[in-house]
Amino acid sequence: MEARVTQAIPTPPWQTPPKPPPRQPLSQELIVTTALRVLDAEGLDALSMRRVAQELQTGPASLYAHVANKDELLDLVYDRVLAEVDIPEPDPARWAEQVKEMLRSLRQVFRSHRDLARVSLSRIPLGTNGVAGMERTMALLRAGGLPDDIAAYAGDLVTSFVTTETLDDAFPGDGVDTSAVQAYVAQIHDYLTSLPPDRFPNLTQMAGPITSLDSERRFELGMEIIVRGLSTYAEPA
Amino acid sequence: MEARVTQAIPTPPWQTPPKPPPRQPLSQELIVTTALRVLDAEGLDALSMRRVAQELQTGPASLYAHVANKDELLDLVYDRVLAEVDIPEPDPARWAEQVKEMLRSLRQVFRSHRDLARVSLSRIPLGTNGVAGMERTMALLRAGGLPDDIAAYAGDLVTSFVTTETLDDAFPGDGVDTSAVQAYVAQIHDYLTSLPPDRFPNLTQMAGPITSLDSERRFELGMEIIVRGLSTYAEPA
DNA sequence: ACCTGAACACCGTTCAAGT
DNA sequence: ACCTGAACACCGTTCAAGT
Numbered sequence: 001m002e003a004r005v006t007q008a009i010p011t012p013p014w015q016t017p018p019k020p021p022p023r024q025p026l027s028q029e030l031i032v033t034t035a036l037r038v039l040d041a042e043g044l045d046a047l048s049m050r051r052v053a054q055e056l057q058t059g060p061a062s063l064y065a066h067v068a069n070k071d072e073l074l075d076l077v078y079d080r081v082l083a084e085v086d087i088p089e090p091d092p093a094r095w096a097e098q099v100k101e102m103l104r105s106l107r108q109v110f111r112s113h114r115d116l117a118r119v120s121l122s123r124i125p126l127g128t129n130g131v132a133g134m135e136r137t138m139a140l141l142r143a144g145g146l147p148d149d150i151a152a153y154a155g156d157l158v159t160s161f162v163t164t165e166t167l168d169d170a171f172p173g174d175g176v177d178t179s180a181v182q183a184y185v186a187q188i189h190d191y192l193t194s195l196p197p198d199r200f201p202n203l204t205q206m207a208g209p210i211t212s213l214d215s216e217r218r219f220e221l222g223m224e225i226i227v228r229g230l231s232t233y234a235e236p237a
Numbered sequence: 238m239e240a241r242v243t244q245a246i247p248t249p250p251w252q253t254p255p256k257p258p259p260r261q262p263l264s265q266e267l268i269v270t271t272a273l274r275v276l277d278a279e280g281l282d283a284l285s286m287r288r289v290a291q292e293l294q295t296g297p298a299s300l301y302a303h304v305a306n307k308d309e310l311l312d313l314v315y316d317r318v319l320a321e322v323d324i325p326e327p328d329p330a331r332w333a334e335q336v337k338e339m340l341r342s343l344r345q346v347f348r349s350h351r352d353l354a355r356v357s358l359s360r361i362p363l364g365t366n367g368v369a370g371m372e373r374t375m376a377l378l379r380a381g382g383l384p385d386d387i388a389a390y391a392g393d394l395v396t397s398f399v400t401t402e403t404l405d406d407a408f409p410g411d412g413v414d415t416s417a418v419q420a421y422v423a424q425i426h427d428y429l430t431s432l433p434p435d436r437f438p439n440l441t442q443m444a445g446p447i448t449s450l451d452s453e454r455r456f457e458l459g460m461e462i463i464v465r466g467l468s469t470y471a472e473p474a
Numbered sequence: 475a476c477c478t479g480a481a482c483a484c485c486g487t488t489c490a491a492g493t
Numbered sequence: 494a495c496c497t498g499a500a501c502a503c504c505g506t507t508c509a510a511g512t
Contacts (some may be wrong), residue, residue, distance in 0.1 A: 026496080049486060058488075062496055070486065084250065121358070122405055126425070131432070138439035152446040153458055164397040168359055188363070195368070201373035203368065209389040221390055229466030263477080286505060297505075299477055307505065 026056065028066040032076045034138055036113070039077065044115035049073075078119050079127030084109045087136035090143030091237065096227050098140060103162055103223055110166040117166040119157075145234035161226060165219050185211050255431050263293065265303040269313045273350070276314065281352035316364025321346045324373035327380030329474065333464050335377060340399055340460055348404040354403040357396075382471035391467055398463060402456050422448050455456075 014141045023029055034055050038047050049070055065089040086105040088098045099196065110117045125133070141151040190209035192200075203210070213221070261267055271292050275284050286307055290297040304310045323342040325335045347354045362370070372394065378388040429437075429444035440447070450458070 048484085050484085051313055059497060059499095061498080064487075065495055094305050115437065124425075126428070129439070135437045135440050138443055148446040148485080149450065150458070152443055153450055153455055154462075155447075156455075157459055157462065160401040161397075186360075191363070200368070200372045202379065203372050206375055206385050206389055209385040210392075213386065213390055218390060218393075221387070222394055225391075225394065225466035225470075226462065227466070228469045229462035229464070232465045233462075285503085296478060296480095298479080298507080301506075302476055410503085 012110055026058065026062060026066060028076070030056070031063055031073065032068055032080055035077050036080060037234050039116070039119070040114055042114075044118050047115075074119050075123060075125075075127065078116070078123055079125055079129050080126055081109060081116060082127070082129040082133050084112075087133060087135055087140060090140045092143045092145075095102070095140075095144035095234075096231060099144070099158070099227055099230075100223050102137065103158055104219075106162045107166055107219060111169055116161075117163045117169070119192060120163050124141060144231065145237055146230065147233065147235060150230070150233045158226060161222055163173075165215070165222055169215055263295065263299060263303060265313070267293070268300055268303055268310065269317055272310055272314050273317060274398065274473075275358070276352060276356070277350055279351075281355050298419060311356050311376060312360060312362075312364065315353070315360055316362055316366050318350050318353060319362055319366040319370050321349075321368055324370060327377050329380045329382075332377075332381035332471075333468060336381070336395070336464055336467075337460050339374065339377060340395055341456075343396070343399045344403055344456060347399060348406055354400045354406070357400050358404075378420055378467075380473055381468065384470065384472060387467070387470045395463060398459055402452070402459055 031052060035047060035052050038051055038055060049060045049063055051072075053063055056062075063073075067076070085102075087102050091098060095127050108186055110120070124130075137155050142148070146154060189207050189211040192203050192210065195204050197204045268289060268350075272284060272289050275288055275292060286297045286300055290300055293299075300310075304313070322339075324339050328335060347357070362368075374392050375388055378391050379385070383391060426444050426448040429440050429447065432441050434441045
């Protein structure tokens with residue numbers, strides 16, 4: 001008598017549950033990988049717990065079984081990426097150049113993961129890759145004859161340098177509107193030259209130099225300034 | 238016959254509207270002042286458009302008549318505070334010390350407004366006070382004999398330095414849990430010394446230096462490194 | 475011109491309940 | 494132990510409507 005059975009083709013509910021479990025079982029690994037994928041593709045503003053959960057076809061609450069909170073997730077993402085940084089085996093004769101090689105590598109890693117510099121801000125990388133990198137960094141800095149206290153601080157200083165110098169950089173190859181950036185810089189240039197020269201003698205004169213440095217040359221110059229400053233602290237071997 | 242008039246004491250609705258207009262008329266000035274007050278008292282995480290509106294006894298939508306969006310509001314707050322920075326009149330004989338005085342002043346301003354370093358991140362201060370400070374900074378850097386392109390970059394470099402060095406600093410005098418910070422640092426120290434010395438020879442040896450620098454000495458050391466590096470670019474007058 | 479209420483499309487995190 | 498739906502207490506911004 002009941003008309004319940006008439007619905008037809010779909011598997012009846014008492015035989016198999018309608019929605020299958022997520023493709024892969026949830027794990028911290030998988031969550032970090034997914035978060036990094038979202039970060040690379042859409043940046044930090046798009047990286048929410050809800051977004052990661054959606055990517056994994058669950059609700060946001062499910063993530064909290066594997067990750068304490070968003071902050072810890074970002075710590076893990078950061079540490080994951082630090083594995084990609086190349087830190088040279090110390091060769092004292094090439095100290096200054098090797099420090100620069102290390103910083104260029106760090107910059108490249110920061111630039112190849114969108115908004116990673118923002119993620120790194122205020123974060124002390126104490127994960128597996130973080131401490132490994134710190135060990136190699138200290139080895140390198142000491143090889144140049146830096147006293148321990150200077151080397152210890154120098155590690156922070158150069159990391160912060162790369163971070164800030166990378167913070168507003170364009171993203172990988174793709175969709176960056178370089179012409180918009182150029183237009184903004186041109187606007188600043190015009191603004192500076194339009195200032196009254198009697199009250200702003202320096203800015204009006206320096207509008208060129210202030211707006212002409214590209215991020216590559218800024219980075220190289222900044223490294224050189226810091227390395228020169230650091231080398232004044234080197235003790236003879 | 239109708240019982241409408243029985244309600245008594247409160248002024249009847251057709252005579253004066255029940256809620257008086259806000260104490261002061263809304264203005265950009267007032268909004269910026271209020272935002273800065275919230276920032277000082279409760280930090281950036283508490284600074285929302287809704288919070289500022291509430292403080293002014295309106296709804297968040299009302300703010301948008303005076304401020305384009307939150308980002309512009311933060312620009313204005315940042316510029317407001319830059320008025321407090323002291324930049325010395327150049328005296329070439331005291332160049333290095335004067336650069337340090339400027340940076341100490343900037344640091345002090347950043348430290349006296351909670352989370353201001355975070356606000357300043359990725360922001361180019363082009364407001365009235367921002368360009369005035371930039372003008373004086375360029376005057377000072379050039380007085381040391383720095384070429385224009387070096388001086389132009391140096392301005393950014395030292396500002397970024399103060400920002401990152403100030404980012405995680407304790408707040409004014411009040412409610413900072415310095416003992417919690419100390420405990421965290423002690424924890425890092427113990428962790429570093431607990432690492433296997435064969436794989437982490439540098440970190441285990443340097444646990445002391447790595448964890449012993451307080452923010453005052455870090456700042457002074459960082460300034461000295463950068464100023465030494467910059468002075469290698471100075472040209473004779 | 476300025477202000478408003480209500481709504482839109484989001485957040486991170488918690489918690490009781492399910493398996 | 495792991496996962497879930499629903500809820501809590503928030504966000505920035507827009508928009509039609511009011512004055």
